[in-house]
Amino acid sequence: MKTFLYIGLLTASIHQTKAQNNTAEGKSIFEHKCQRCHGSDGTKGLFGAKNLQLSRLENTELILVISKGRRGMPRWEKRLSQTEIESVATYIKSLRK
Ligand code: HEC
Structure with a gap:
């Protein structure tokens, strides 16, 4: 029983680290x-x-604009990976008021 609890906590903390990394990225x-x-x-x-x-x-639109660009906005699909585009999309949403 204790082992299960431990594995549960471990998995939870791994998930959290991943989310933090994405934000930092x-x-x-x-x-x-x-x-x-x-x-x-x-x-x-x-x-x-x-x-x-x-x-x-x-x-979806955010990912699209960042990937393909729009007018003065450069396209990033060749310079950033899909994961990087998703991370930066998540980050810019955190700037919203
Ligand atoms: C060279 C300047 C420049 C850089 C660098 C730039 N952008 Fe932009 N961005 C623009 C311009 C100009 C627009 C407005 C495009 C339009 O009018 O259609 C824009 C629009 C956007 C939009 C659309 C917002 C909306 O609500 O319509 C998003 C999202 C965005 N940029 C994200 C990013 C991200 C993320 C990066 C970095 C990976 C980035 N931009 C880098 C110039 C830039």
């Missing part, structure tokens, strides 16, 4: 690739970049 990608146009808080608006705090795009 998303933040780091944002700082390196997106911040110069969007600003650290998402509001800079360089070259007409959308205010990410006001963005209300659904996850």
